[in-house]
Each structure stands twice: as structure tokens, then as C-alpha cells.
Amino acid sequence: MTETAKETAPMNAAAPSRWRRKVNLAVSAAVAVLALAGCSVSADVVAYDLPAESARYSLRTETGGVETVWKYTSDRPAKADTPTSQPCIADVLVKDPGPCRPEPLIFLRYDLDLGLDNTAEADAFHSVTVTGYYQERLGTPPTVTRLRVEASFDGGRTWQPTSTRPDGRNTFTARIRHPRRDKAPEGVALRITATDSAGNSVEQTMPKAYRLR
Template sequence: MMTEARKETGPMNATVPSKWRRTVNLAALTALGVLAMTSCGSADVITYDLPAESARYSYEADTNGVKTVWEYTSDRPDKADTPTSQPCIADAIVKDPGKCRPEPLIFLRYDLGLDLDNTAKAGGLHSITVTGYYQDRLSKPPTVTKLRVEASVDGGKTWQPAITTQADKQNTFTAQIEHPKRDEAPGEVGLRITATDSAGDTVKQTIPKAYQLR
């Protein structure tokens, strides 16, 4: 099996493909510290040979200080899961790529409830909304079943769990974060989010400087 990942570093050559392969296109995009998956390809492709049987994998990305770690289970696909509108990148760069489908990685989208200057009021409770989602190419994505929100006001030295975190709608959660007084937290508020889905896959994303208090 083979998987491939697009990276922001210099280009690397692909290895010789095996008969069966699995493909994942990873493109890190920064928007409020959010990573997203795209189907566009480039010359910056790395390929890995993987076993055909089901196994647990870990993938880590660090983009502009935002660290994201995925853990997921994957195996050889029985059939392709790539609509013609978003073809597998391996079809363009690898001869005889075999069956192809996206990997079931959880991505996170945030509504931090900030003012226009990207700040939030110090003191009291503050609400944020976090939504988990998957690549559009994944025809039957799992459901995000659990989400943990932690905040730090000392540069990541200590982390405090949200006062409450509750499911709002499918894959969407609202958390109440307790903000200290402005003079007790002169720096930025950091966020650490951990999500788990119905397939047992997880993502942990750490945003050291999510927003400031005023």
C-alpha cells in the first residue's frame, strides 16, 4: 500500500508504487489556526508504502505554530471513493494507482466569538463554537461524538478545561471558557481542542495564540 502527503517543505520524489495503495492529500491552510484538506496537487508529494491490513496511524502537522496530531485507523480500500469532480492526486502522478479514497481525518472549524479587533472581554465566561468536519470526498464520514476544550493564559504552561462543553448540532459543540481579569492575563489566550469520532479516530489541535483579552 502507499499513501501520499503534500507538505509545505521542498519537493521529494515519489517511491515506486506497489499494487495496492491508499492516498491522502494533506494541504495545510491557515485561517484562525484551522487546518483544512484540499484535493489540489503539486510537485511537493511524499509517498509511503503501508501494509494492506487495518492498522492505526498517526499524522502530525505544524503550521505557523499551530500543532495538529491525528490518530486514525485505515486499511486497503475495497472500492474507490473519489468523485470525478475531485479526483485522487495519485491518478495524475502514479501509474496504476489502484483503489483510492480519502483518509478519515477530523478537521476543526472555529467560531471564537471575537470582536472586530480579534479580542474578547476579560473576566467572566466566554463562548466559543467548534465544528468537526471531513473531506468532501469522503462519502460516508463518521460523526464527531466527543470534544474537549482547554484554554491557557500563560503561554501553554498550564491548561484549564472549559467550564462546560455541550453538543449543539451534529459535529458542533459550544464551550464556555472562563476568562481571568485583564491584569491577570496580559498575553494571549491559547486553545487546545481534542475531538473523537464514532470510528475512534481523534485529532488534537493546539493553538498557542488564539486571541487576546481586552
């Protein structure tokens, strides 16, 4: 039995500061519809049985227009991999669930460095910082090794790559060249793809990340 924990936060959850507004985006996997046998759902988790052999899985969710697609490798755990202080929820919800562990899903946290009105300066370079993280329950999480940020100024019809550099553990900073405001009337959309050392990946698309001023 493996489990996918609910990790979700509103797009503007952080309190505004004078300098920046930090945006935490992590899409809830609990509302996803899984085409897997034996799926059981609670308000906080999706738990499901897996074949014993290792296999590749894909999980897609959409929350508030933000689409997230995870691709990861999993198998049936031979033993439980959860801290004693945070027991597996399946032990409570499912009778005799067997060994349980969290899935190695990459979640993304953003610092969009926006003004108090949730906008960024047009016709200028702008930096966006993205940090990958995992459920705290995961015993030994992988390391995010690659991250790609693409920006769109026409509502997602076309995408432009950005210059991205490592900026700490699991953290990357992208430098985006904003056009004039009239060239991006729908604001800025972002598409982020992250890959970790175990080959797991996540692609998250924000069709309306922020507007230009």
C-alpha cells in the same frame, strides 16, 4: 493507495463583521513528513502505500505555530472510494496507484466570536464554537461524538478544562471563564481534542488563539 488532502486556511481568513470574526483553522497535511514507505508529495496531497491489514496511524503537523496531531485507523482499500466528479489525485500523479480513497482525518473549524480587533472580554464568560468536518471527497464520513476544549492563560504551562455542550451535527460550544487581563498577559491558548464514531481523533493546539481586552 490512500491520500491525505491539503485543507488549509489562514487563521483570520474570514472577513471581519460587526459581530464576530470567524476563524477557520485546518492544518495542511501536505507538508507533513510521513514515516511511511512509498510516500509521494505534490503541492496538494500526500499519497502513500499502506499495508493491506488495518493499522493505527499518527500524523503530526505544525503550521504557523498551530500543532495538530491526528490518530486514525486505515488499511489498503479494496476498491476506490472517491466520487467520479472528484477523481483521486494519485491517479494523475502515480502510475498504477491502485484503489484510492481519502483518509478519515477530522479537521476543525472555529468561531471564536471575537471583536474586530481579534480580542475577547476579560474577566467574563466567553463562548467558542468548534465544528469538526472531513474532506468532501470522503464517501461516508463518521460523526464527531466527543469534543474537549481546554484553555491556558499562562502560555500553555497549565491547562484548564471548559464546559462543552453539543450544538448541532459535529458542532460543540465551549464556555470559557476568562481571568482579568493582567492574569493572562500572553492571551488565551486553546487545546481542542475531538473523537469520532470510528475512533479517529485529532488534537489541535493554538498557543495564541486570541488576546483579552
